[in-house]
Structure formats: C-alpha cells, structure tokens
Amino acid sequence: EIVMTQSPATLSVSPGDRATLSCRASQSIRTNLAWYQQKPGQAPRLLIYGASPRATGIPARFSGSGSETEFTLTISSLQSEDLAVYYCQQYNRWPFTFGGGTKVEVK
Amino acid sequence: QVQLVESGGGVVPPGRSLRLSCVASGFTFNIYGMHWVRQAPGKGLEWVAAIWYDGSDKQYVDSVKGRFSISRDNSKNTVYLQMNSLRPEDTAIYYCAKDRVRGDECFQHWGQGTLVTVSS
Numbered sequence: 001e002i003v004m005t006q007s008p009a010t011l012s013v014s015p016g017d018r019a020t021l022s023c024r025a026s027q028s029i030r031t032n033l034a035w036y037q038q039k040p041g042q043a044p045r046l047l048i049y050g051a052s053p054r055a056t057g058i059p060a061r062f063s064g065s066g067s068e069t070e071f072t073l074t075i076s077s078l079q080s081e082d083l084a085v086y087y088c089q090q091y092n093r094w095p096f097t098f099g100g101g102t103k104v105e106v107k
Numbered sequence: 108q109v110q111l112v113e114s115g116g117g118v119v120p121p122g123r124s125l126r127l128s129c130v131a132s133g134f135t136f137n138i139y140g141m142h143w144v145r146q147a148p149g150k151g152l153e154w155v156a157a158i159w160y161d162g163s164d165k166q167y168v169d170s171v172k173g174r175f176s177i178s179r180d181n182s183k184n185t186v187y188l189q190m191n192s193l194r195p196e197d198t199a200i201y202y203c204a205k206d207r208v209r210g211d212e213c214f215q216h217w218g219q220g221t222l223v224t225v226s227s
Binding site: 001034036038043044046049050055056087089091094095096097098099100101 | 142151152153154157166167168169202207211212213214215217218219220
C-alpha cells in the first residue's frame with residue numbers, strides 16, 4: 001500500500017497570505033495525484049487532478065505541482081471561504097489512498 | 108447535471124449486514140468506473156472499493172476484503188455496496204463517487220453520503 005503523508009497537520013494563515021500544503025508518497029506515483037477540499041458537513045470537492053490541472057470551476061488561486069513522490073498545493077491568496085481540510089489522494093496503484101489531511105485555519 | 112444519491116445507511120449491531128445503494132443521473136453511467144469512499148466520524152477519507160464500468164473488475168481496500176462486495180446494475184444506473192460481518196470500525200459516512208473521466212480515477216463528483224453506524 002502506498003502511504004500518503006501530508007504536512008503540516010494544521011496550517012494557520014492570514015487572509016490574503018499564501019498557503020503551501022505538502023503531500024509525500026511512500027513510492028513513485030508519477031503524477032496520479034489529486035487534491036480535495038472538504039468543509040464541515042460537506043462531501044469533498046476536487047480541486048486538482050493529475051498533480052497540476054485545476055478541476056472545472058476551481059479558482060486560479062489554487063495551483064498544484066510535483067511528481068513522483070513530492071507534491072504541493074498552493075493557495076496564492078487565502079480567502080475566508082478557503083478555510084477547510086485539504087486531502088491528497090494517489091490513484092496510481094491499488095488500493096487508492098488518501099493523506100491524513102491538512103486543516104487550514106485563520107491565523 | 109451529475110447527481111449521485113446514496114441510501115441504505117443505518118444503525119446495525121456488529122456481525123450484521125447492510126446494503127448501500129447509489130443511484131446516478133446526469134451522465135452516461137455505463138462508461139464510468141464507480142467507487143465507494145468512507146469517512147469515520149472526525150477522521151479522514153478512506154477509499155473502500157471500485158468497480159469497472161462494465162463490472163468486469165473490482166478492487167477493495169484490505170480491511171474490507173472478504174466482507175464487502177461492490178456491484179452495479181447499469182440498467183438501473185445504480186452501484187451497490189454489500190457489507191457483511193460489520194464491525195464497529197466500519198462506522199462511517201459512505202460516499203459514492205465516479206471517475207472524473209473514463210479511466211481517470213479521481214473523483215469530480217460525489218454523493219451526499221449515507222451514515223452507517225455499527226453498534227450494539
């Protein structure tokens with residue numbers, strides 16, 4: 001099983017600042033990496049697929065990068081509506097696995 | 108638009124069975140792989156099972172192998188999760204999700220989830 005490790009567990013950011021979230025895979029997953037945003041009481045929302053393309057309707061302030069084992073989600077200028085938990089997911093090899101999540105909160 | 112509607116959750120004692128359903132609409136169901144993903148209360152996401160667009164292959168996370176079975180009925184636009192020998196650690200919200208595009212196994216669309224509670 002591929003283990004996905006996200007850091008930090010909690011990220012405190014001021015509105016308007018940049019937020020950088022990391023995700024590491026225990027072995028190469030090429031670019032088969034997705035990022036999701038989840039708010040309380042809601043289903044997850046796909047932000048990024050294939051490590052970098054934005055999903056339909058996702059604002060340009062969200063960007064993804066990386067390949068193989070190291071990946072980054074960047075929120076260029078944090079908005080209040082971006083407060084949520086963010087998960088990475090690998091879909092390179094069965095079983096698919098998610099990271100433990102990064103909670104983004106207001107500083 | 109794409110809609111996925113889960114049902115079948117509830118409270119069951121350990122060792123019992125439950126079948127979840129997910130009815131899909133707004134897309135051509137029989138060309139997409141479908142998945143179940145769960146989330147225990149206050150915890151993260153866990154992928155559970157997947158089924159190919161035609162039902163020809165299925166995959167499971169180790170913790171449910173031999174107990175859970177995923178299936179689909181393309182004539183009813185429905186995917187199922189049969190859960191047997193339920194354990195307290197299976198308590199979670201169960202979401203169904205579809206492949207983003209055919210063959211790309213991340214999840215653009217999710218249902219609202221159905222809560223399964225395993226407790227005596």
